Amino acid sequence: MDGILFLAVVALGIVAIAQGQRVRALTRRIEWLEHSPRAQVPPVRAADPAPTPATTVDPGLATDPALAAARAAPALGTPAARRADAPPPVSPASAPKPDRPSLESLIGARLPVWIGAVALVVAGFFLVRHSIEIGLLGPGVRTLLAALFAAALVAASEAARRLPALRDDSRIGQALAGAGIASSYATLYIAAAIYRFIGPLPAFGLMLAVTALGLALALRHGPPTAILALAGGFVAPLVAGYDAAGIGPLLTYLALFTAALFLLAIHRRWAWLAIAATVAAFAWVNFLLFALGSSSLAAPAAFVVLLAIAATIALPRAGATARWLHIGPLFAGLIQLFAFAPALAFDALLWGFYLVLAAATLLLAWRDARYLSGSLAALGLALVLLGTSLIAPERGATLAAAPLLAALFAVPGLLLLDRGRSWAILAIGGLAGPVLLANLFAPGQLASWQWAVLELAAAALAAWTSWRRRAAIDQRDPGLIGGALAAAILAATGIGQLLPFDWIAVPLALATLALGLWARRTGDRTLFALPVIGVAAMVAAAVVPLGGYVLLIAESIIGETLPARALPALADALRTLLPPVIAVALLAPDRRQFAPMRAATLGLAIAIMLMLVYHFAKLPLAVLTEARFLTWGFVERMLVTQALFAAAWLLRRRTDLVTLATALFALAAARFLWFDLVIFNPVLVEQHVGSIPLLNAAVFHVALAAFWAHALLPRPTGPRAAMVLTFLAVLALVRQAAHGSLLTGPIGTGETYGYSAALLILALVWLALGIRRGGRDLRLAGLALLTGVTLKVFLIDAAALDGLLRILSFLGLGIALIGIGWVYTRFLAARPKASVAGD
Known part of the structure; x- marks a missing residue:
């Protein structure tokens, strides 16, 4: 019997909290009507009888007979109402903010009613408990008395509505009805769960009857009883044993009960009731997911779909005005199905449920643009679910669902492109997402040419989307930008299917050029930045040869005499690194390309080009052994450094390439200072410089460096650096004349x-x-x-x-x-x- 007390106290406590706010507002309005200074108006002359005002009842007070009667009392034609100094009615719109209720009204008028209701339930509990302790009542009699007590409370609530002394205060009827519903659920718990007087199916039937009674009483008595009916209706299956009669009857009960709550909320315009019912129903689904594990989850998943659609329809009609509440149930349903997916092994039933719910979001978005955010969320979650299922050990029906998913979002997106940006996003996501994910995680499901056909067809549709949105007024239009990017990715991937992977840079370069040309055609500023993505993709694809060059540079800097061993294969380097250089070179004349990453992109292309040139420079002398390094090491470094100096001098003559010329000169100067004067100085490390006095590599290298410094550096830095280098050249001349080709000693x-x-x-x-x-x-x-x-x-x-x-x-x-x-x-x-x- 302790369960009766617990359920009664909790349920009535919820009712008291919910009812308190409403009663507080109504009490403030009554006190203002009694004490407002604006009600004091000059008296009417005796010769002019005051007209009888029409009776007006505030719609907000319709559920409270006592307050409605108090508001209408001055118009009932009584002598007091016809007094000359009676204040005229004041419209609620012009009424000032009412005063807060006093402590006296709170303690004396509000709490006693609900405390009394709780006391009734507790009194019945202790009465039954006392009878048990003295051995007066058996289990059957206890259950019967509990049922009679619940029925008496419900009857008393109806009597309270009719008795003249009690009907003016609706809280009494609400309290008695709430106590009766709580006692009814407690009685059902005693009969079904404790004493086993009734089986699972009869218990569910009685639970359904009690819930229906609670809803009927809520319709008669107002929100407090509705709150209690809501709480009791969702807790009742736990009382009777949720799995006693099977999952099917439980879900049927939950569906009928939730639908009844939605209908009640729509009828009374109680948005809070619809929201609470939605939250509670989803809570039940999560409980079932936890309790059932991976078995018997098909029916709960179907319940999720019905609940999400029904709540989406019910909430606006129940008075919910917040936009997020309109799409919240759909999003919650999609998330819930995502949680069900692994347990259902991504089977056809799961995908069917998901596609139905996603189609519902699209249908609602077609009818009302406010639901478009829900459709976008459905697309994003669908792609995440698709990717998750493709990497799962068991893919289920995922591969069959992928084309259906693509068509579901792409077709309406393409047909409704002119409606706005969101439909363009749906079209692009449907076109590109499923096919790219399937190709990435399940490439063996189709032949290469089949993937190529699919991706090139999707690329054509994405390009058509970008073409259709080319005249968009808004900058950064997702149809224009996203369509072009998706088309480039799909086309590069499709062409790549027909080529060996080593040649992936070629289709990427073609896609990059196409993006640049499309940007030049439209003039859209955002489009000009897209070729940067293509260049970045090509650099990422060339990570192996680039790694070889980076290793070579690192070994050279730390003093490795044979860094050429780290050179990648020339064919691989040309195949992967030459396409991005060519693409950048072709697009670079248009100064709008690559903005705002133009400088970084051009610098990267120049760096790659210098690596290739350096590779070619290392080939003729082939310094791969210590003997080759002794013979040709200094000469090779001299030739590379002097080529950089000469290139900087030639570029300096072009005013638009001054920055590049400066960078090349800095690189050459750094090579000269670090390699030739520090770590590989021929005076310290044995290297042949030539046996001819004056006309040898050492003197020639330093003298030319002096010339380049004088020619390229600004005054007075250039001439001063040239003098220092000339001094070094004279020293090199003497050293070589004294020692010959090897300057050590x-x-x-x-x-x-x-x-x-x-x-x-x-x-x-x-x-x-x-x-x-x-x-x-x-x-x-x-x-x-x-x-x-x-x-x-x-x-x-x-x-x-x-x-x-x-x-x-x-x-x-x-x-x-x-x-x-x-x-x-x-x-x-x-x-x-x-x-x-x-x-």
Whole structure:
């Protein structure tokens, strides 16, 4: 019997909470009518009798006889109503906001009624419990008394509606009716679940009768009783045992009960009741999914479809105005079927249910555009479900359902393209999604040419969609943009079916060019960005050769002498990397292409092209062994670096390619500094540079670098860098003259003198050029170098000489320095003072 008390307290507590808000609003209106200052108006003269106002009843008070009577009382023709100072009725539209109810009205007028109803149920519980404890009643008598008590409460609720002393307060009848329904469900629980007086099928029949009685009472007594009927009706199957009579009768009961709630909600315009019924019904479905596992789920899945469609129809008619409530049941139904899918092994029944529900969303969207978001959600979930089922161990009827799914969304989307953007999305999703997913996860189901036919046909329809939407007013139209992109993907995939996978870059390049040409034809700004996707796809397809180049670069940077071993096969590199370069080169003249990723796309294409050129540059000398590196390593690096310098110089002459020229010069300079002066410096690492003095790779490489720096870098950076590189070239000249083709080894005496002589000549040349051209930097560099050479001669070179050689050395140096000083003095004296000061 403890279950009776629990059910009664919970049910009546729900009723009290729901009823409180409504009663609070009605009480505020009564108090305002009694105390509003606006009701005080000047009295009417005795000579002019006040007209009898027409009786007006607020529709919001129609369910409460006491409040309706109080509102209509001044118009009943009583003497009090005919008094001259009686206030005229005030329309609710002009009424001020009523005051909040007082604590006295809350405690004295509202709570006692519902607390009393709870007390009635509890009193009956304790009465029966006491009779059991003293051994007065047996199980049959207890059940009979509980049924009689429930019937008495229901009868009392009807009597309360008719007795003059009680009918003015509708809450009494509502409380008694709610207590009666709660007691009825408790009695059914006692008879069926505890004492087993009735079997499963009779229990379901009685449960259905009690539920019908609850709905009838809700229709008579209002929302509080409806709430109790809702709670009791959905809890009742648990009371009687949900699986006692089988899943079929349970779902039949739930369907009939939910339909009755929907009809009641529509009749009374109770949107809250329709929402609550929908939520509770879906909760039952989830409970069954958890309780039944993977067995007997076909009937619950069918119930989901019926529930989603019925709730979608009922909610707007019950007064639900929020847009999300209109599509919420459909979306919930689709999600619910998604949860059922693995348990049903993606069989034909599941797909049939899903297609029916998706078709319902499309039908509603065709009739009312507000449901289009539900159709888009159905498309997205359908594609997710399709992909999930294709990778599942058991695909069931998925492959047969895929074309039906495509037709379901694509056909109405194509037919209704002119209605707007959403229909274009449905068309594109139906055309591209199923065929691409099926080809990706189940390629062996069809021959390559069959996939090609399907994908090229879908590509043609997607292109037609983009063509139809070309005149769209809105930018970023999904039909125009999405149709073009889908057509490109489908066409590339279809053509790719007819080619070996190694040639996938060719159809991708064709699709990229088509997107660029279509963008130029329409002038749509968003379309100009789509070729970037094609370029990215081609780069992704070339990950293997690109990985080889990246490995080569990394090995070179860390000092690997034979990085050419990491070169990919030339045929693979050309087959995968040349198509994106060609596609970008053909589209690049139109400056709108690839925006806003134009700079990044062009840079990527140039980088790929440089990799290919570098690959070709590594082929002739084929530095693949240590012996080849010793012979040709320095020469190969020199040729590549000098080619980059020359390319930068040629591009610098084009004003629109200055950025590219600067990038190539920076790359060449970095190679020269890192490889030739640091990690692979021929003075430190053995490499042949050539045996001919002056005309060898070492001198030639550094001298040309000086020329490029002077020609390409801005002033004064260029000339200064050229002077530093010229200094290095002179050192390389002396080193090569002393050591021959291999520059490694110690510095000898003759080499030391050679450095002094060569650097002295260089200093004199810089001084002469500085004096002749008026170049201050050259003069200062010449003087600094001359000073350094002088110190070297005095401190290092002269220390190794004896006798006449030392005398002649110092004599020659002294005469040379005096001559240089005399010439430099005459130069400064001949220049205007302003010029000297300006230096």
